[in-house]
Amino acid sequence: MVRSRPLARRSKTIHFFHDVNWRYRTLTAKAAEDSRFLGLSSLFAALLLSAPLTVFAEPLPLTQEHWFEARTAHFNIYSSGPTQEVARVGGRLEQFREAYSVLAGAQAVASPPIVVMAFPTHAGLEPFLPLYQGKPANLAAFFHRGSDENLIALCLSGRGAESLDSVFHEYTHLLLRHNDLFWPLWLNEGMAEIYSTFETTGEHAVRIGKPLEHYVRLLKGRSLMPLHDLFAVTHHSPEYNERDRQGIFYAESWLLTHYLMLGDNPVLKPRFGQLTALLRQGQLPEQAFTNAFRITLPGMETLLRRYLEAGRFEALKLTVTADLSAPRSLVTRSISPVETCFRLGDLLLRVDRLDTARAYFEQGEKIAPKSPLPFEGFGLLASEQKRPAEAVQQLQTALQHGSASFLAHYGYAREKLRLTAESDNYTRIEGPEAAVIRQELQKSLALMPSFGPAHHLLGFFLLIQGDDLTDAEKELQRAIQLEPENLGYLFSLAQVQIRKNQPDAARKTLEPLRLPYADARLKAHAEEMMKEIGALKR
Numbered sequence: 001m002v003r004s005r006p007l008a009r010r011s012k013t014i015h016f017f018h019d020v021n022w023r024y025r026t027l028t029a030k031a032a033e034d035s036r037f038l039g040l041s042s043l044f045a046a047l048l049l050s051a052p053l054t055v056f057a058e059p060l061p062l063t064q065e066h067w068f069e070a071r072t073a074h075f076n077i078y079s080s081g082p083t084q085e086v087a088r089v090g091g092r093l094e095q096f097r098e099a100y101s102v103l104a105g106a107q108a109v110a111s112p113p114i115v116v117m118a119f120p121t122h123a124g125l126e127p128f129l130p131l132y133q134g135k136p137a138n139l140a141a142f143f144h145r146g147s148d149e150n151l152i153a154l155c156l157s158g159r160g161a162e163s164l165d166s167v168f169h170e171y172t173h174l175l176l177r178h179n180d181l182f183w184p185l186w187l188n189e190g191m192a193e194i195y196s197t198f199e200t201t202g203e204h205a206v207r208i209g210k211p212l213e214h215y216v217r218l219l220k221g222r223s224l225m226p227l228h229d230l231f232a233v234t235h236h237s238p239e240y241n242e243r244d245r246q247g248i249f250y251a252e253s254w255l256l257t258h259y260l261m262l263g264d265n266p267v268l269k270p271r272f273g274q275l276t277a278l279l280r281q282g283q284l285p286e287q288a289f290t291n292a293f294r295i296t297l298p299g300m301e302t303l304l305r306r307y308l309e310a311g312r313f314e315a316l317k318l319t320v321t322a323d324l325s326a327p328r329s330l331v332t333r334s335i336s337p338v339e340t341c342f343r344l345g346d347l348l349l350r351v352d353r354l355d356t357a358r359a360y361f362e363q364g365e366k367i368a369p370k371s372p373l374p375f376e377g378f379g380l381l382a383s384e385q386k387r388p389a390e391a392v393q394q395l396q397t398a399l400q401h402g403s404a405s406f407l408a409h410y411g412y413a414r415e416k417l418r419l420t421a422e423s424d425n426y427t428r429i430e431g432p433e434a435a436v437i438r439q440e441l442q443k444s445l446a447l448m449p450s451f452g453p454a455h456h457l458l459g460f461f462l463l464i465q466g467d468d469l470t471d472a473e474k475e476l477q478r479a480i481q482l483e484p485e486n487l488g489y490l491f492s493l494a495q496v497q498i499r500k501n502q503p504d505a506a507r508k509t510l511e512p513l514r515l516p517y518a519d520a521r522l523k524a525h526a527e528e529m530m531k532e533i534g535a536l537k538r
């Protein structure tokens with residue numbers, strides 16, 4: 001009898017698999033619909049060709065104004081605008097979240113608090129907009145999704161202020177992120193558009209799925225895109241442009257989703273639920289679609305054309321038990337000028353305007369050299385620029401100055417750990433460093449228990465150390481539960497299971513990575529690991 005050798009002895013280094021989501025960020029929003037502004041903004045672009053963007057006369061914009069923080073249950077809003085306006089925006093975001101959780105379950109809306117930067121006017125927002133082809137993008141509001149922080153920027157008055165549709169659209173993407181892996185793009189976008197029209201209509205009544213007239217206009221009088229082609233659109237297709245959701249792809253995705261979810265066909269509606277289940281199992285989009293609805297694609301195209309021509313689009317009215325008009329707790333506090341600098345710099349950092357971000361952190365340091373915030377900013381910036389040694393030094397200063405930010409503790413541990421690796425390969429860390437990394441991750445989690453990336457990193461760290469694989473597994477399972485869409489976590493878990501001499505469990509963990517919807521690069525990693533498991537078992 002040949003006993004299989006303990007697998008742990010075989011592997012000396014452990015690989016950190018950077019998931020596509022590791023620094024996952026999307027930056028998306030809807031372009032303003034005012035065509036006059038479009039003209040102006042191209043004129044602005046022409047002027048910019050000869051003028052550098054980051055030259056500001058001191059002081060930097062908006063740092064002289066009085067800013068405050070308003071906390072609702074799930075959003076941290078920073079603003080220098082009128083309190084009632086801020087309360088109104090906070091109330092609408094909470095209502096949206098609440099209505100969504102009633103529909104999809106409380107787990108579906110779990111995420112660390114979302115930071116909202118509410119500028120009094122559009123002119124105030126402009127210097128903080130992401131650059132698109134070198135000029136400020138033509139946006140009224142945007143949602144920035146990141147693995148460590150989610151952020152909304154909007155203005156309280158003027159152009160586009162009334163409508164939060166683009167914010168609701170992107171927030172829906174965040175809430176639906178657990179389906180990101182296997183939902184085809186048309187369904188993701190169609191759903192985000194259905195929810196983008198969210199409104200409350202009474203104390204306990206909400207409405208979603210109001211018809212989007214500009215899509216109806218666009219689709220009428222032209223032939224629809226064949227569904228075969230619609231289903232084939234991906235993030236890399238020319239039809240896809242999240243920055244200005246225009247064109248037939250968005251219109252038809254909306255129409256199809258509206259028909260299946262809210263349309264007048266009593267046979268199809270109940271079958272809609274099966275679509276997700278079949279996709280999750282790994283059926284290809286077209287196959288899952290025809291199996292769920294038991295109809296051919298040309299058959300569906302005929303029904304869809306009829307639905308469009310009939311023009312009777314019903315919105316979905318829902319009753320929620322919570323009183324949506326009830327006053328919400330809004331805790332406000334003034335924030336200091338250094339915190340204002342940090343918040344504005346952090347926003348710029350996340351839209352990749354790094355030089356201007358630094359200018360805000362520097363101004364903060366000048367105002368309040370003992371505050372942890374400027375150093376937190378410098379640390380996050382260095383981390384963004386892949387300079388781990390500098391990030392560690394700056395974040396360490398922030399912590400020494402008393403930072404109580406879960407991101408600072410997490411960032412410090414992450415960069416410290418990163419410094420010990422050689423091209424993503426990690427080995428056991430000896431000495432006091434190890435204790436510091438572990439403590440910092442635990443502090444981050446004490447401050448923010450639902451923070452998936454810190455659970456993952458702690459689990460990965462425990463795996464490297466190898467002393468406590470049971471705890472490593474627990475942390476990784478928690479991370480996967482919080483962010484099932486982050487397939488990189490599965491690699492870490494599989495490596496723990498290999499170390500625990502459980503090759504079958506490791507195989508099972510890697511299984512989802514072999515499904516058709518998994519990213520090709522991750523699939524290749526998974527196959528490689530499966531082979532290694534096979535070789536070790538022999």
Ligand SMILES: [Zn+2]
Pocket residue numbers: 169173188189192242
């Ligand atoms: Zn979208």
